[in-house]
Amino acid sequence: MQRTQFSDMACSIARTLDVIGEPWSPLILRDVYVGINRFEQLQSDLGISRKVLTQRLTWLVEQGVLERRAYSDRPPRHEYVLTTKGAELCDLLTVMVRWGDRWTAGEAGPPVLYRHHACGEIAHVEPVCSACGRPMHATDVDVLPGPGASAERSGSEPVGR
């Protein structure tokens, strides 16, 4: 199937996708985030093929999103935990949840709710501007070329923006 590599594109979306772009990774991240940390648990919770799970975990560890940590020496056992980099990726998950709740949840309502530590309220995430604090949706911005624009990663094909 020789999947196209995204990592060379001068685009943060493409580069993010390169890390968690294939379908299982976000779900693995979600599971680790809620405390499903071990191979066997992940496999049975997700119903993912063991082979693919191994590949994904290895990749996510290589990318510094997860850390493989031993919790027992004898027998050798490990669990996967989020790094800081991985924890920040979970913000992406909360935004996915927001969209999924709005557009795919249907009658039954959202499958999970979030209670914000700071205020104790059931709430959802809202994107705001880091400069002025007002709502900042994709339709509220102009896109301009930045310093890293047009600098492909390793001099290969001129794709992306």
Added chain:
Amino acid sequence: MQRTQFSDMACSIARTLDVIGEPWSPLILRDVYVGINRFEQLQSDLGISRKVLTQRLTWLVEQGVLERRAYSDRPPRHEYVLTTKGAELCDLLTVMVRWGDRWTAGEAGPPVLYRHHACGEIAHVEPVCSACGRPMHATDVDVLPGPGASAERSGSEPVGR
């Protein structure tokens, strides 16, 4: 490859992934968002196989994320534009950009910048709580079961959360 279907899981992440979970879709969305609306343009900008592009566009239109709109009758020509549902998905892209900028941009800096219409500043998106307005990252919330929990879509395998 018989990809596992995520749409049955009682999880908004899985259901969102079902719509844009495979690698090209977010990039297609990005391109349409920045004004690359036509088949030929998308194909050459992304370097995606024409076959896969056709499949993705068809799927995204079916899902109501894009709309296929004729801009010429003779010859019959169309372009793809974002629906409201699709535009809201772009918020997800801005969050991906944020993460990609922080963790993968490197020396060169971010490839694109966003200027917020409301304040005119170059800024990035920041997730806050819809209830109290303070920052709301994945680490700032408790996850609780919601009304749609454990209600699988069509009574199949008991997966997800």
Added chain:
DNA sequence: CAGAGTCAGTCTCCTAAAGGAACGGACTTG
């Protein structure tokens, strides 16, 4: 101390999806 159980993978076989490239059809332009 034999046998069952647990955990974390690895291996093999099969199928289906992605990539690449050529082709087609409807129309426009020189």
Added chain:
DNA sequence: CAAGTCCGTTCCTTTAGGAGACTGACTCTG
């Protein structure tokens, strides 16, 4: 009327994902 543009479709090859059996190290139980 030949060349070009746009938007796909078809065919072929490569390879990734799914299913599930198997392994190996160790523990637990009667």
